[in-house]
Amino acid sequence: MFSIVGFASAAIAQPLPSWNDGAAKSAIVALVESVTDDGSADFVPRAERIAVFDNDGTLWSEQPMYFQAFFIFDRIKQLAPQHPEWKNKEPFASALRGDVKAALAGGEHALLEMAMATHAGMTTEEFETIVTDWIATAKHPKTGRLYTEMVFQPMLELLAYLRANGFKTYIVSGGGIEFMRPWTEKVYGIPPEQVIGSSIKTKFEMRDGKPVLVRLPEINFIDDKAGKPVGIHQHIGRRPIAAFGNSDGDLQMLQWTTAGKRGRFALLVRHTDAEREWAYDRESSIGRLDRALDEAQSKGWTVVDMKRDWNRIFAFEKPVR
């Protein structure tokens, strides 16, 4: 009994150990205290404490390219024996030579073509197994770590702190919904039904008397930019009161959240630490933070300066205090 009480007190005294004292941490604590104080005009009933989080660049890293793109390139290599024609067909030929830049030279169209070739054509259960196997073994080219080790320790603490205070935490990502669901519960504590993302169409059919959902090479929904509020409304059906992002792709989600009756909190993670992670914002092709940064400044949204505000970025590092 004693140890449980001791643990609880410690958790209350120190809810966000990887966050340095400062404006960002104070703003988060103030949010939680206001919505949970049932004597306050800012009190929010538990059922409405919805918090939405972007994934790439907000909960884990996204450099030198989105981690799902590494998955695509690995899948192309794996599938190559069944596709001899890829040797002479772009963007696959470049991808197989390991020339990522050339493979991506065709822009969004090339990426989409590679995504469809690697994400469709199997059942949903087969795809889940493929992702589960990949995420358990694939390593990031720079850090040599598993991708799931490259989640931000301060954001894990933030997710846990919000949930301990009655928030329901959702992911709202431009990434593939079925690429995230197999591992988000284990890594973030976010169950599959609280993951919103981009998707391809699926089709119900009977195979040998057994019902399956087959993944089709056709876009169903792109959960990015103006798509994020649409995805939130489709899945949740009520407006979040807090939104967390890191790029212009999250701007509409933050606008939508803060314009709600109870909407009161928007936060942007700014990548400012070239040593421990990456530093990029207005000029980056991945995770560009430009318009949203201007709007954060004019509207008083919370902006996290990773270098200054976080004493630890990844769990595998020692804290810098």
Added chain:
Amino acid sequence: MFSIVGFASAAIAQPLPSWNDGAAKSAIVALVESVTDDGSADFVPRAERIAVFDNDGTLWSEQPMYFQAFFIFDRIKQLAPQHPEWKNKEPFASALRGDVKAALAGGEHALLEMAMATHAGMTTEEFETIVTDWIATAKHPKTGRLYTEMVFQPMLELLAYLRANGFKTYIVSGGGIEFMRPWTEKVYGIPPEQVIGSSIKTKFEMRDGKPVLVRLPEINFIDDKAGKPVGIHQHIGRRPIAAFGNSDGDLQMLQWTTAGKRGRFALLVRHTDAEREWAYDRESSIGRLDRALDEAQSKGWTVVDMKRDWNRIFAFEKPVR
């Protein structure tokens, strides 16, 4: 303390008071006892206790036509002053004359045209208000009751019983998702994020500096028949272990559920009581129960005979014992 224990015992002894003793009630109790018994091989962890319910004909009545169709006809009358051209344009002209049969003579195309004219063109918030106002006042033509009074008391007890045993209850309906969400929490105890249904597309835009989602006259998703497993997978991302329906439109949902690793329960409500509700099955144009009934018989799914199994259908009636 004494009274709490007494209450708990009573609740355990009598979880489904409107259900007569019989095969259906026994099957439900056996389901709950097996998944919650952590010493049993059939035990299911709480997070995986997902139960999905059709709405029309399963949780509330659906005769003489889907209740949402009454909403459409009421909306057409309401909007008529803004559409003078409807007086000479089918199916609207018939709808305005109150000739439902003629209005529906054009089949699905006519219904879709009326649905789009009445469900699109406003923001999501405006539509929510429209539905909330209608459902609070509109009366069923036969019973004179509010539509939300025409929910099945035994199913409310079933929902509560499952939730008391750690199940998460979802609606999976061919009806409009935004037509249901404004009232399902109050009526069924099912929050908006656990409602899956058919939808039209929405578009994010800024109006006077305020972000809104505008409802477009374009189908996004039809959550019926083979669409139900697709909708379940999109929203929940894991397979239910129990599914409840009443018609052929629910067949694929029941197949998908029972084919899962932990899937173990499928139930069909059969409308057999022409006196207290309606009696219809294989020949009905609404809520046809034909193929699914055959499959229930061959697979041993539970079939509820409303007349025999339910001592009360609606809360406003006295139980028949």
